[in-house]
Amino acid sequence: TFQALRIAVNGELDQLGALLDQAPAVLTDTGVLAIISFHSLEDRMVKRAFQNRAVWAPMTKKPLQASEGEESANPRARSAKLRAAQRVAAPEDGT
Numbered sequence: 001t002f003q004a005l006r007i008a009v010n011g012e013l014d015q016l017g018a019l020l021d022q023a024p025a026v027l028t029d030t031g032v033l034a035i036i037s038f039h040s041l042e043d044r045m046v047k048r049a050f051q052n053r054a055v056w057a058p059m060t061k062k063p064l065q066a067s068e069g070e071e072s073a074n075p076r077a078r079s080a081k082l083r084a085a086q087r088v089a090a091p092e093d094g095t
Contacts, residue, residue, distance in 0.1 A: 020046065
């Protein structure tokens with residue numbers, strides 16, 4: 001599909017992986033990271049990163065998705081998933 005080709009050509013999964021790796025270092029303690037994904041590969045990466053309980057506390061059990069009304073008004077919202085997690089406070093020794 002066009003979306004898969006675009007993801008590969010632009011290196012979007014690599015960029016998302018880099019963001020997920022670097023986010024804990026740039027967020028303050030208890031800072032929130034929210035990511036909207038439109039593709040299952042992106043969503044899986046975000047889901048797995050947020051499962052690291054030493055770094056993240058997910059804010060919802062499941063991703064937030066558009067309601068039927070929103071999908072009717074905006075069909076492109078159909079595949080969007082919002083996941084948010086709060087950064088767990090770093091240990092006192094700075095690691």
